[in-house]
Amino acid sequence: MSTFNIAVLPGDGIGPEVMEQAIKVIRVIEEKTGNSFMLHEAKIGGCAIDAAGEPLPSQTLELCKKCDAVMLGAVGGPKWDTLPGNKRPEAGLLAIRAGLGLFANLRPAVIYDALKDASPLKQEIISGGVDIMVVRELTGGMYFGERGRVKTCDKGEAAFDTETYSELEVERIARLGFETAMKRSRKLMSVDKANVLESSRLWREVVIKLSAEYPEVELSHMYVDNAAMQLVRNPRQFDVIVTTNMFGDILSDEASMITGSIGMLPSASLGSGKAGLYEPIHGSAPDIAGQNKANPIATILSAAMMMRYSLGMEDAAKDIEAAVARVLEKGYRTGDIASFGCQVVGTAEMGTLICEEIK
Numbered sequence: 625m626s627t628f629n630i631a632v633l634p635g636d637g638i639g640p641e642v643m644e645q646a647i648k649v650i651r652v653i654e655e656k657t658g659n660s661f662m663l664h665e666a667k668i669g670g671c672a673i674d675a676a677g678e679p680l681p682s683q684t685l686e687l688c689k690k691c692d693a694v695m696l697g698a699v700g701g702p703k704w705d706t707l708p709g710n711k712r713p714e715a716g717l718l719a720i721r722a723g724l725g726l727f728a729n730l731r732p733a734v735i736y737d738a739l740k741d742a743s744p745l746k747q748e749i750i751s752g753g754v755d756i757m758v759v760r761e762l763t764g765g766m767y768f769g770e771r772g773r774v775k776t777c778d779k780g781e782a783a784f785d786t787e788t789y790s791e792l793e794v795e796r797i798a799r800l801g802f803e804t805a806m807k808r809s810r811k812l813m814s815v816d817k818a819n820v821l822e823s824s825r826l827w828r829e830v831v832i833k834l835s836a837e838y839p840e841v842e843l844s845h846m847y848v849d850n851a852a853m854q855l856v857r858n859p860r861q862f863d864v865i866v867t868t869n870m871f872g873d874i875l876s877d878e879a880s881m882i883t884g885s886i887g888m889l890p891s892a893s894l895g896s897g898k899a900g901l902y903e904p905i906h907g908s909a910p911d912i913a914g915q916n917k918a919n920p921i922a923t924i925l926s927a928a929m930m931m932r933y934s935l936g937m938e939d940a941a942k943d944i945e946a947a948v949a950r951v952l953e954k955g956y957r958t959g960d961i962a963s964f965g966c967q968v969v970g971t972a973e974m975g976t977l978i979c980e981e982i983k
């Protein structure tokens with residue numbers, strides 16, 4: 625039996641209420657497996673700005689560095705929207721990813737059989753199922769490049785953000801893309817904008833060079849605008865997608881909606897070691913915060929990813945995922961995925977139903 629230390633960062637908006645459900649699930653797994661989970665709560669985002677004056681207090685980062693894994697809810701809200709860029713809640717999220725060296729972000733978009741009606745795409749497009757893994761670069765590119773404002777000669781202002789990728793940054797994320805493809809259907813789609821961007825041309829060169837080490841993987845390339853279109857035209861053509869930080873941010877939101885709701889998609893952020901950060905891909909949804917309406921499934925599935933990738937508990941991960949599928953099959957839905965004839969439940973009830981199913 626093992627003891628795992630887990631940093632829990634609920635954050636803002638719906639973060640705390642969806643995290644509460646994931647913790648319920650973690651406690652059930654604890655009981656079932658006999659492993660123990662020591663949970664250490666800390667602040668990030670807007671609540672950290674209010675309490676400590678900065679979106680990622682150093683105590684939070686230090687705590688996370690000592691833990692086996694980090695569970696994160698969501699950050700941000702209108703209260704902090706007018707702060708300067710580097711003081712905003714979102715800056716805390718970028719800083720923790722960089723501070724922990726988490727350069728890779730896995731975002732699986734899977735359609736559950738029970739949720740096919742919730743997808744905005746026509747049944748004939750998704751009826752064979754959709755199972756896409758977006759491998760997003762997470763600590764480089766435009767979100768971390770130099771940015772700023774300069775005065776223009778007409779006494780106005782101009783703003784700039786820069787996209788920079790080094791060969792090393794591309795190679796390590798591409799390698800994870802190939803490795804992920806090897807464990808799945810051995811198809812890898814690299815998404816870039818190499819018809820315009822120099823950083824994308826380097827990206828493509830590095831990916832092609834690395835492909836020599838993975839002869840079994842069928843590699844293809846797509847421009848990001850075309851990929852955005854192809855995702856809704858025929859999502860079944862995709863299996864593993866590897867792409868930059870910004871393109872992955874955008875395409876993973878799109879892929880999530882194909883599955884019915886952004887409230888369903890978990891993510892794992894990984895670096896070179898086993899420790900990782902697990903968070904739903906949705907944001908803090910301040911409009912529904914505190915109303916017991918949010919879908920906790922993305923956060924619960926993030927806990928499953930944590931079991932799989934950081935704690936070596938594949939069985940527990942499968943247990944959680946199967947429980948989610950069964951609860952959906954029984955017809956329970958949160959508001960975001962509700963359809964005719966379903967039983968609509970709140971955040972806490974959904975968490976409890978999944979726990980019961982795991983037991």
Ligand code: IPM
Pocket residue numbers: 714717718873905907
């Ligand atoms: C996400 C979010 C974040 C990102 C924001 C909140 C900084 O959109 O995790 O996808 O862009 O990475």
Ligand code: MG
Pocket residue numbers: 873874877905
């Ligand atoms: Mg996003």
